[in-house]
Amino acid sequence: MTAKLLDGKATKDAIFAELKPRVAALKARGIVPGLGTVLVGDDRGSHSYVRMKHADSAKVGVNSIRRDLPADITQAKLEAVIDELNADPACHGYIVQLPLPRHLDAGAVLERIDPAKDADGLAPVSLGKLVLGEPGPLPCTPYGIIELLRRHDIPIAGANVTVVGRGITVGRPLGLLLTRRSENATVTLCHTGTRDLAAEVRRADIVVAAAGVPGIITPDMVKPGAAVLDVGVSHVDGKLTGDLAPGVEETAGWISPNPGGVGPMTRAMLVTNVVEAAERVRTPA
Numbered sequence: 676m677t678a679k680l681l682d683g684k685a686t687k688d689a690i691f692a693e694l695k696p697r698v699a700a701l702k703a704r705g706i707v708p709g710l711g712t713v714l715v716g717d718d719r720g721s722h723s724y725v726r727m728k729h730a731d732s733a734k735v736g737v738n739s740i741r742r743d744l745p746a747d748i749t750q751a752k753l754e755a756v757i758d759e760l761n762a763d764p765a766c767h768g769y770i771v772q773l774p775l776p777r778h779l780d781a782g783a784v785l786e787r788i789d790p791a792k793d794a795d796g797l798a799p800v801s802l803g804k805l806v807l808g809e810p811g812p813l814p815c816t817p818y819g820i821i822e823l824l825r826r827h828d829i830p831i832a833g834a835n836v837t838v839v840g841r842g843i844t845v846g847r848p849l850g851l852l853l854t855r856r857s858e859n860a861t862v863t864l865c866h867t868g869t870r871d872l873a874a875e876v877r878r879a880d881i882v883v884a885a886a887g888v889p890g891i892i893t894p895d896m897v898k899p900g901a902a903v904l905d906v907g908v909s910h911v912d913g914k915l916t917g918d919l920a921p922g923v924e925e926t927a928g929w930i931s932p933n934p935g936g937v938g939p940m941t942r943a944m945l946v947t948n949v950v951e952a953a954e955r956v957r958t959p960a
């Protein structure tokens with residue numbers, strides 16, 4: 676078997692095409708959705724991600740608000756920028772690009788984001804709403820994974836899903852999303868303490884590999900026909916490397932490649948969160 680492609684790039688383009696008329700409708704009401712980014716320091720990867728996010732915004736007609744800050748900025752000055760974006764009516768949602776330099780308290784920064792403007796869905800209030808099942812912005816990568824499956828008609832309800840990795844941006848919130856009544860998956864969340872990873876992966880109809888360990892998912896672990904999504908990001912000899920070992924595409928029924936899979940979907944859901952935040956703005960009748 677050769678796996679069919681879960682094409683994140685094409686799916687992102689489809690989502691953008693759906694967002695465009697919604698942005699136009701907002702503009703007719705005098706609202707231009709604005710996406711803010713806060714970037715600290717000069718990490719090359721972070722710069723490139725932020726650049727892609729602003730290019731996406733431009734494509735959909737969303738305004739960009741960009742705050743690039745020096746690597747040695749103080750916590751107080753960074754928090755002043757957060758307060759400024761919280762107060763700026765042109766900014767409907769924003770993200771603080773992670774990771775932050777080590778001298779900064781990322782937790783305190785995330786807690787300071789106005790929950791109504793949390794485009795990442797990673798602030799404590801948003802994660803709390805996810806646990807409670809209350810409406811709120813959804814974490815972009817897990818949200819993107821679900822949209823990617825849904826738009827390829829891969830059944831989620833009743834499926835056995837094995838998630839490898841319990842990180843705050845992917846594994847942990849993905850487990851919460853998939854076990855909502857609206858998704859109804861049975862989730863196994865694996866991590867470094869998992870005794871028999873191969874056995875857990877082998878039972879899965881859907882495997883989400885988000886460990887950040889190159890090649891951790893090998894072909895023998897995958898149930899024939901399963902959907903396997905590669906979310907791992909590692910750099911081996913300067914090259915972006917995912918969590919799938921070569922050959923998985925021979926066993927799997929569906930593969931989301933990396934790059935070209937969940938990465939573009941993460942960006943599509945970020946813009947979606949901002950458009951949705953702008954749609955919640957009340958205008959006088």
Ligand SMILES: Nc1nc(=O)c2c([nH]1)NC[C@@H]1CN(c3ccc(C(=O)N[C@@H](CCC(=O)O)C(=O)O)cc3)C=[N+]21
Binds near residue numbers: 915937
């Ligand atoms: N507050 C915050 N929110 C984030 O969402 C966030 C973050 N911090 N820090 C870093 C990670 C990483 N991340 C990616 C998003 C898109 C691609 C993406 O679109 N990649 C393309 C191109 C990859 C390439 O060629 O470099 C692809 O997969 O095809 C990758 C990585 C968001 N992150």
